[in-house]
Amino acid sequence: MQRDFKFTVHDRLDGALARTGTIHTPHGDIQTPAFIPVGTQATLKALTPEQLSDTGAQAMLANAYHLYLRPGHQVVDAAGGLNKFMNWNKPTFTDSGGFQVMSLGAGFKKVIDMKGDAVEKPLTKKEKLAWIDNEGVRFKSHLDGTIHKFNAELSMQIQHGLGADIMFAFDELTTLYDDRAYQEESLRERTHPWALRSLAEHKRLTEARAGKPYQALFGVVQGANYEDLRRECCRFLAEQDFDGFGLGGAFTKENLGEIVGWMGEELPEDKPRHMLGISEPDDIFDCIENGADTFDCVSPARVGRNGALYTPEGRINIKGAKYRTDFSPIFEGCDCYTCQNYTRAYVHHLFHAKELLANTLATIHNERFIVRLVDDIRTSITAGTFHDLKAAWLARYYARDI
RNA sequence: GCAGGGUUAGUGAAGUGGUCAAACACGGUUGACUGUAAAUCAACUCUCUCCGAGUUCGUAGGUUCGAAUCCUACACCCUGCA
Numbered sequence: 001m002q003r004d005f006k007f008t009v010h011d012r013l014d015g016a017l018a019r020t021g022t023i024h025t026p027h028g029d030i031q032t033p034a035f036i037p038v039g040t041q042a043t044l045k046a047l048t049p050e051q052l053s054d055t056g057a058q059a060m061l062a063n064a065y066h067l068y069l070r071p072g073h074q075v076v077d078a079a080g081g082l083n084k085f086m087n088w089n090k091p092t093f094t095d096s097g098g099f100q101v102m103s104l105g106a107g108f109k110k111v112i113d114m115k116g117d118a119v120e121k122p123l124t125k126k127e128k129l130a131w132i133d134n135e136g137v138r139f140k141s142h143l144d145g146t147i148h149k150f151n152a153e154l155s156m157q158i159q160h161g162l163g164a165d166i167m168f169a170f171d172e173l174t175t176l177y178d179d180r181a182y183q184e185e186s187l188r189e190r191t192h193p194w195a196l197r198s199l200a201e202h203k204r205l206t207e208a209r210a211g212k213p214y215q216a217l218f219g220v221v222q223g224a225n226y227e228d229l230r231r232e233c234c235r236f237l238a239e240q241d242f243d244g245f246g247l248g249g250a251f252t253k254e255n256l257g258e259i260v261g262w263m264g265e266e267l268p269e270d271k272p273r274h275m276l277g278i279s280e281p282d283d284i285f286d287c288i289e290n291g292a293d294t295f296d297c298v299s300p301a302r303v304g305r306n307g308a309l310y311t312p313e314g315r316i317n318i319k320g321a322k323y324r325t326d327f328s329p330i331f332e333g334c335d336c337y338t339c340q341n342y343t344r345a346y347v348h349h350l351f352h353a354k355e356l357l358a359n360t361l362a363t364i365h366n367e368r369f370i371v372r373l374v375d376d377i378r379t380s381i382t383a384g385t386f387h388d389l390k391a392a393w394l395a396r397y398y399a400r401d402i
Numbered sequence: 403g404c405a406g407g408g409u410u411a412g413u414g415a416a417g418u419g420g421u422c423a424a425a426c427a428c429g430g431u432u433g434a435c436u437g438u439a440a441a442u443c444a445a446c447u448c449u450c451u452c453c454g455a456g457u458u459c460g461u462a463g464g465u466u467c468g469a470a471u472c473c474u475a476c477a478c479c480c481u482g483c484a
Contacts, residue, residue, distance in 0.1 A: 040438050061437075099437045129439075142439040173437075220437090248437065276437035283436075299436045306435065306442065321431070351441095352430095359441055 004214040005165070005243050007272045007293075011382045017264035017291030020381050023244075023272050025091040025165035026213035027083055030058045032272065032293040033381075035279065035374040036093060037301065037367050041066050042076070042086045044367070045301055046359035049088040054337060055368040056375065059090050059165075061296040064158040065097035065150070069141055073161035081163025081213075093296065094164040096155045096198070098171040098220065098248070099277070101137045105130035106175060132172065134189050152197035160205040160215060166274075168246045169198035171220040176250040183224045191222045192236055199240055216243035218274060224249055227262055234266030244272040247292060251278075257286030264291025279370055281310075281397055285390045288377055300370045304362035307351050310369040312393070314400050318362065323348040336368035337361075 006024040013019065023030040030036075037044050037052060040063040044052045052060065062082060067073055079085035082092045105128060129140040136151025155170040172190045174183055202217045219237035223229030237245060245267055251259060260275070267273060272293045278284065279297030287295065300310070307319040311331040316323075318330070329339035330347070338347070338361040350358035373393075380389040 038438070045438080046441075063438080066438080093437090095437050100439090103437095104439070168437075171437095246437075251436090253436095274437090279436055295436095297436050298438045298440090302438065302440065302442085303435055305440080308435075317433080319432095354441075356441075 002214070003216070003243070005216040007244065007270060009269065013289070013381050013384070013386050016289050016386070017261060018289050018381050018386060019269075019291065019293070020378050021272065021293060023091075023166075023294070025216065027089065027091045027165050028058075030091055030294065031378060033284075033288045033374050033378050034058050034294050035284070035370045036061050036274075036294055036296040037371075038062075038296050038298045039086075040298070041070070042082060044363065046305065046356070046363045047367075049086055051337075051360070051364060052367065053088070053090065055364060056371040057090070057367060058371075059093060059294075060088060061093035061095060062162065062164065063095045063097070063099075064155055064162065065095075065100040065139070067094075067162055068097070068154075068158045069143055069148070073158040077161035077163065083163070091166070092162075092164040093166040093274075094159045094162050094168070095276070095296075096159065096168040096170040096220070097150055098155075098168065099173055100139065101130055101132060101150075101171075102173040102175060104128075104139060104142065105132060105137070106178075132190070134193070136170075136194075152194040153201045156198050156201040156205060156217075160202075160209060160212075163212065164215060165213070166216045166218060166244070167202070168274075168276075169195045169217060169219045169242070171195065171222060171246075171248060173248055174222065174224055174250060176224070176252065178224070180226065183222075183226060183229060187222050187229055187233055191220065191233070195219045195237060195240065195242075199242065203241075218242055218244040218246045218272075220246040220248045220276070221263055221267075222249045225252060225255060225259055227259075230259060230262045231266050234263050238266065238268055242271070244274065246274045246276050247287075248276040253283065256283055257290050260287045260292055261290035267291075281370075281373055282394055284370075284374060285377065285394065288374075288381075289386070289390070295374065297370075300366035301363050304366035305359045307358075307362065308366075309347075309362055310366050312396055314397055318344060318347050319351045320348075330365055334365065334369070335372070336365045338365040338368075 004026045007021055009019050009021045011020045021032045023032060036059045037057045038061045042062050067076060076082060076085050129142060131138045136149060139148045139150055141148060152170040159167040171194060172186045174186050219240060219242040221233045223233045247260060247263055273291060274294045275287045275292045277297055278287055278295050279299045307317050308315045309318050309330050323344045326344040328344055330344055342361060347361050380386045
């Protein structure tokens with residue numbers, strides 16, 4: 001069938017893997033590199049889709065597991081797909097539920113963080129909500145405790161029902177605390193076979209649902225921080241008929257760029273690469289420099305809801321007492337709706353009063369901040385000034401720590 | 403006026419002889435958050451020369467080896483009866 005999906009590379013950065021491009025989807029184009037905000041449950045928490053669109057976000061990513069449990073992918077399908085269901089007229093992505101294999105299983109809370117020195121805190125049997133085998137995963141619903149079996153085929157059925165423009169293959173996200181033997185086993189016995197099964201089911205559903213807008217499928221690269229495993233995974237996936245790739249897994253901050261670089265070297269140049277779950281500014285620079293095209297992450301929204309707001313000079317905690325009578329915007333020069341209209345003191349007050357508007361204003365600011373950063377990086381690649389921008393930007397952002 | 407109940411750290415509120423500087427909640431301060439079980443979580447929140455010490459539980463005395471806890475007086479608040 002005719003694929004209404006296309007990735008075009010425009011500009012490349014000399015001496016690096018960075019590139020700009022356009023991802024064409026049935027619901028519009030995405031200029032890359034791009035940051036894709038996450039609306040897990042078909043909404044970016046605290047924002048209307050229109051408010052999210054106004055931040056400059058070019059697409060949004062939702063989650064198969066969460067929407068399967070509630071309201072049910074059949075409901076979204078009956079509504080006419082994610083776009084119609086949530087009144088969002090730009091491209092959409094859905095995650096496969098692979099992240100939940102980890103987050104509800106071995107990796108809840110501390111175990112998933114990116115600091116190599118984090119203390120392992122194994123879950124008790126009672127706390128654990130997911131059990132993996134090579135067939136798939138059994139989940140205990142975090143909503144009502146019911147047991148659900150999840151696998152590659154079901155993930156694809158859900159994602160086709162949701163109707164996102166870009167879907168991800170069902171994978172296993174390992175943690176930094178799993179040893180080499182487990183990483184190999186996970187990659188070869190689950191992530192690889194699950195990728196093939198996802199692709200097969202995807203093809204079946206694409207034919208069965210002929211007439212619906214084309215949905216692209218990205219294979220997901222795992223392999224933790226092992227170079228040979230990462231390259232092995234890339235070569236394996238590159239041979240398959242995927243439309244693009246998700247770069248997933250547990251990373252440590254120190255060598256994130258290096259790991260992405262291995263994948264950037266192995267993966268075909270003419271297919272887009274999506275960084276799963278990355279959005280800290282330094283990480284974004286490193287990933288783009290090494291060939292990543294798009295990013296999704298909950299962090300700007302979550303940290304914003306918890307009072308951490310981005311500025312070019314680092315994050316500030318707006319709940320802090322020093323902002324009580326600070327009547328300046330979050331930072332001078334920010335073009336977001338929040339900074340155009342409100343002060344630090346007002347946002348500070350909203351947080352202390354536990355007003356819902358605090359979440360909205362903070363989220364708008366943070367999403368705009370990261371979207372704009374990636375937009376600026378895109379411009380710098382075209383202009384050939386990426387390295388200057390990176391050096392100057394990060395020096396200013398982290399100046400307070402030095 | 404008589405009878406009964408009450409007065410605990412910023413607030414509310416446990417505690418009725420030692421394990422009490424005193425539960426818990428809120429408030430406050432600081433920090434964390436990277437394919438969302440997150441409008442969440444953690445630490446601290448009497449004072450100090452803070453791995454130890456010093457002052458607290460309406461006020462003042464007293465009993466006791468030891469009191470926020472028992473006794474006496476006083477102050478204030480609440481509820482009945484006058």
